[in-house]
Amino acid sequence: MSNGKFAVVAIAVAIAFAAASQLVPNEYFFTAAYVVLQFVILATAWNILGGYTGYVNFGSAAFFAIGAYSTVVLYNAAKAPLLVMIVAGTLVAGLLGLGLGYLTLRLRGVFFAIASLALAVVLYTFIVNWDYVGGARGAYVLQPREVPFGLPRYIHLLYIVLVLQAAVALVVARAIEKSTIGRGLAAIRDDELAAECSGVPTLRLKIFSATVSGALMGMAGTTFPFYLSYIEPSSAFGLSYAVNSIAMPLIGGMMSWVGPLIGAVLLGSVQQLVQVTISSAWNLLIVGVLLVLFVTLAPNGIMGWVDAWRRRRDRR
Amino acid sequence: MSAAILEVSGVVKRFGGFTALDGVDFTVAPGERVGLIGPNGSGKSTLVNCIAGTLRNEEGRIRFEGRDIHAYPAHRRIRLGLARSFQIPKPFASMSVLDNLCVPLLYAAKGGEARRAADEAHGILRQVGLEEKAHAMSGGLTQVDMRKLELARAMAAKPKLLISDEAMAGLSTSEVDDILALLMGLKAQGVAVIMIEHVMRAVMKFSERIAVLVAGRKIADGDPQTVVGTPEVVKAYLGE
Numbered sequence: 001m002s003n004g005k006f007a008v009v010a011i012a013v014a015i016a017f018a019a020a021s022q023l024v025p026n027e028y029f030f031t032a033a034y035v036v037l038q039f040v041i042l043a044t045a046w047n048i049l050g051g052y053t054g055y056v057n058f059g060s061a062a063f064f065a066i067g068a069y070s071t072v073v074l075y076n077a078a079k080a081p082l083l084v085m086i087v088a089g090t091l092v093a094g095l096l097g098l099g100l101g102y103l104t105l106r107l108r109g110v111f112f113a114i115a116s117l118a119l120a121v122v123l124y125t126f127i128v129n130w131d132y133v134g135g136a137r138g139a140y141v142l143q144p145r146e147v148p149f150g151l152p153r154y155i156h157l158l159y160i161v162l163v164l165q166a167a168v169a170l171v172v173a174r175a176i177e178k179s180t181i182g183r184g185l186a187a188i189r190d191d192e193l194a195a196e197c198s199g200v201p202t203l204r205l206k207i208f209s210a211t212v213s214g215a216l217m218g219m220a221g222t223t224f225p226f227y228l229s230y231i232e233p234s235s236a237f238g239l240s241y242a243v244n245s246i247a248m249p250l251i252g253g254m255m256s257w258v259g260p261l262i263g264a265v266l267l268g269s270v271q272q273l274v275q276v277t278i279s280s281a282w283n284l285l286i287v288g289v290l291l292v293l294f295v296t297l298a299p300n301g302i303m304g305w306v307d308a309w310r311r312r313r314d315r316r
Numbered sequence: 317m318s319a320a321i322l323e324v325s326g327v328v329k330r331f332g333g334f335t336a337l338d339g340v341d342f343t344v345a346p347g348e349r350v351g352l353i354g355p356n357g358s359g360k361s362t363l364v365n366c367i368a369g370t371l372r373n374e375e376g377r378i379r380f381e382g383r384d385i386h387a388y389p390a391h392r393r394i395r396l397g398l399a400r401s402f403q404i405p406k407p408f409a410s411m412s413v414l415d416n417l418c419v420p421l422l423y424a425a426k427g428g429e430a431r432r433a434a435d436e437a438h439g440i441l442r443q444v445g446l447e448e449k450a451h452a453m454s455g456g457l458t459q460v461d462m463r464k465l466e467l468a469r470a471m472a473a474k475p476k477l478l479i480s481d482e483a484m485a486g487l488s489t490s491e492v493d494d495i496l497a498l499l500m501g502l503k504a505q506g507v508a509v510i511m512i513e514h515v516m517r518a519v520m521k522f523s524e525r526i527a528v529l530v531a532g533r534k535i536a537d538g539d540p541q542t543v544v545g546t547p548e549v550v551k552a553y554l555g556e
Contacts, residue, residue: 180422187408187419194406196390197368197399199424199473203389255410 003175014167018160022151030159032276034227036268037162038220042241043248043260044169045216048176049097050246051254053209054189055104056113060245062120063093063214065127065236067221072133072231075141082161086222093218094211096123101210105203108192117242124237138232141225158223169216173257176212185209217245240284244268247291253303262302319382321346321477321508322367322398327376329362329532336362337373338532344477344508349499351523351540352512355552359532360512361403364479368400369393381476394424399475403482403512405462409455413446413465414438416454417472424473437472444468444498460491467498477508484515492518520544528552 001009021029042060049055067089074080074088100116107115128136143154151157176182184205187195196202225231244267252263267290271283298305320343329337336359344350354360365371367378369390378385380398388396399420408416417437425436441447444464449457454465463483470478480499484492496518499509513519519526519540526543528536530552536543543549 183415183419184423186410190408190410191406193370194402194408194469195419197370197394197402198420198469199391199394200419201389201391201423 003171003178006174007171010167010171011164014163018163021159022156027153027155028276030153030155032272034155034159034162035272036265037159037166038224039244039248039268040166040261040264041162041169041220042217042245043252043264044166044173044257045213045220046245047249047254047257047260048173048216049209049213051249051259052177052182052185052189053206055206055210056246057100057116057210057213058113058242058246059100059116059118059120060217061237061239061241062116062123063096063217064221064224064241065123065233066093066096067218068224068231068236069127069133069221070218071222071225072139072141075225076132076139082157082223082226086161086165086219089222090215090219093221094215096218097211097214098207100214101207104206104210120237120242124233127233127236134232136233138230139225140230142229143226154226158227161223162220165219169219170257170261172212172216173260176209177257181205181208240287243284243287247287249301251290251294251301253301253306255300255307256303259301259303266302320344320379321348321381322510323377323379323382324363324367325377325379327363327366327373327378329359329366329371329373336532337366339376340529340532340534342527342534342537344510346476346508347503347506348508349503349522349524350508350510351519351526352510352529353514353516353519353526354529357531358529358552360529361481362532363529364400364481364510364512368398368479391423394420394473394475397474397476398479399424399470399473399477400479401463401466401470401481401483403485405459405466407454407457407462407465409453411454412451413441413454413457414450416465416469417441420469420473440468440472443471443501445494460487460494463487463495464498467495471502471507475507477510478502479510479512481512482514483511484513484518496522516544 042064046057046060049057070089070092071085074085100119103115104112127133133139147154147157184200187198187200188202188205192202248263248267249260251267253259267287270286274282274286294301322344324340324342327337327340340363352360362371366373369388380396385393408419414434414437417440418433421433421436438450441450444467446461446464446468449461457465467480467483483495492515499511499522502509511519511522523540525538526540527534528543528549535548536546
């Protein structure tokens with residue numbers, strides 16, 4: 001399927017999905033689905049740099065939080081329209097991704113991973129000490145009283161926005177994967193030196209990959225301050241963002257755009273269920289256990305397992 | 317002889333206090349087959365890395381088709397037509413053999429288009445005898461097939477000069493002959509080849525000219541038979 005066709009299908013599915021879920025009578029559905037969708041975007045975005053290019057980013061929370069806090073700034077400064085906030089947060093996070101991309105010039109493997117974690121810590125400290133966005137106290141970002149498009153509540157709007165954002169993220173990820181750029185990124189992941197010696201402009205592609213990945217993760221955060229009407233640094237920079245955006249592609253499969261989607265929907269839904277039925281403290285424990293299981297039993301994730309099964313079937 | 321395609325002059329490369337290349341001069345004419353030999357640690361691979369752009373030389377000049385390529389990163393040098401294979405094969409392990417070739421076809425050989433790239437890749441695989449493994453995963457190939465893939469990938473960049481870095485080490489006699497035939501065939505396409513090799517039988521058969529590197533200096537350069545008879549070369553290999 002061509003990129004254009006896929007984009008049309010993805011957006012159509014997203015709209016149909018968003019419209020159909022308006023029939024769900026339970027208000028909590030939207031609150032829970034918002035979080036799952038958040039992770040679909042984060043996992044898909046992370047996978048562009050982590051899965052396609054092979055650079056493991058432990059700083060996903062920083063990108064998410066930058067998207068969220070750029071919304072806070074625009075809210076405090078001008079009460080800008082939501083669409084402006086989304087675009088701005090995406091761009092700012094993209095810039096941060098550009099910076100992270102330059103780090104790949106000197107840092108590989110584990111060292112890059114540590115640097116990306118350090119990036120998150122530095123930004124966290126910065127936000128905690130920045131009074132304009134509330135510092136450590138946090139900031140209130142009130143949902144507008146008027147909900148557009150005749151929707152019953154503001155969470156319905158946020159949910160629809162996230163469905164569309166997830167569709168955008170998947171379209172972008174798939175387009176990159178299927179393109180010549182995607183092939184170049186895969187070459188970098190397999191062997192960076194051989195890639196460079198095969199004519200792949202490795203630095204430029206890594207910077208591109210880090211920028212797109214960062215921008216999409218930031219996009220996922222732009223509506224977050226409205227979600228709870230309140231935001232503070234330790235929730236925006238929460239451990240669960242960094243851990244989940246790695247765990248979900250790993251569990252779903254990192255070689256294609258489908259993997260992160262499957263991983264995020266599966267793991268995200270389980271977490272939401274457990275949070276309601278058992279306790280919220282169990283969330284990360286479940287991720288941890290599943291991660292250990294997958295790394296040992298199915299290191300290429302669910303999609304890798306499906307591919308292997310297909311290959312076995314074809315051989316017969 | 318026409319103007320040299322590759323001109324290396326006074327190249328110096330140091331690693332800390334160790335001088336790996338100490339003023340090396342070396343030229344290759346278009347379409348020429350040159351053997352580059354020398355004992356282990358004499359700087360052959362370092363020279364290849366400096367030429368291909370994976371290392372930067374501190375002094376000296378490297379010209380390719382008359383152009384000073386000092387500031388060019390490796391990916392631009394291969395686009396000019398300067399390809400290399402690696403001593404230890406570096407396949408793109410998550411890709412099929414065919415897709416491995418598509419990377420240089422799309423990135424290094426100009427005007428790459430995905431569908432045509434696949435056709436051309438098939439052609440090159442046929443040439444090197446890997447065609448029936450086109451859809452196999454490159455990570456699972458045998459050593460000899462991996463060496464072939466390594467050369468095929470360098471050939472896919474459509475080079476004017478190909479540097480083969482020990483493509484035959486550890487292979488059996490018939491496997492060496494396979495690879496040798498492959499490299500000899502490039503002459504017909506007008507590709508100059510620098511062969512770095514320890515398998516003397518192959519080097520002697522292949523080379524129109526041989527250069528000898530010892531401890532970062534070139535001690536001999538010329539007709540193969542004459543060079544291997546030179547007392548310095550004999551001394552470097554066998555001792556006094």
